[in-house]
Amino acid sequence: MDRATKLPDHKRRYLSIALLAAVLAGTQMLGAWRDGHALFINSSASLAHWAFFVESGQMPRKGDLAFFRAPQTALVSRHFGRTAPPFGKIVYGVAGDVVSRSSNIVAVNGKPVAMLKPASRFGERLLPGPTGVIPDGCYFMATPHRDGLDSRYADIGFVCRRQIIGTGKAIL
Missing domain, CATH: 2.10.109.10 (Umud Fragment, subunit A)
Known part of the structure; x- marks a missing residue:
């Protein structure tokens, strides 16, 4: 990947946190669905x-x-x-x-x-x-x-x- 398309470190961190939050929310929703x-x-x-x-x-x-x-x-x-x-x-x-x-x-x-x-x-x-x-x-x-x-x-x-x-x- 060349330098022009690489995300800055702070944006990669925010993207990683957003992705982790989405996975956790999805897991909780799936667990709630499973319980019913x-x-x-x-x-x-x-x-x-x-x-x-x-x-x-x-x-x-x-x-x-x-x-x-x-x-x-x-x-x-x-x-x-x-x-x-x-x-x-x-x-x-x-x-x-x-x-x-x-x-x-x-x-x-x-x-x-x-x-x-x-x-x-x-x-x-x-x-x-x-x-x-x-x-x-x-x-x-x-x-x-x-x-x-x-x-x-x-x-x-x-x-x-x-x-x-x-x-x-x-x-x-």
Whole structure:
């Protein structure tokens, strides 16, 4: 490099400091973004996709795919371990909606959304989940899969705000 194109020392220092500040700011922004996002892998057949990009802290709306912590019931622990992984389900009902049951059909606001089975695929008795008006801060979550363990059963029931991890988008 010839002398005419070389930056003076003080300008090189300022440029180096500006570059360092930009790298630090970018690292902090990436860290903050990472703290609010996750990649979840679904190990069950209850959803059509197996990989999800999840934005944590987002409260779901009807039709959203939401991820939550399941209650640690005996059935959940037997199938998923003492610390069950997050569950991902579709939000079919929100606060104020009415969940009803007729025979083995579960409906939200009169629209059928799921079918009940009397027993799990391993023969364990499955108790029906709650019916009636969904309380404030709670959701009815299910999947179209016949073997889905979700709000249609008492072991999951209504999923409430404290259990919600966030909303997700299927990526694979």
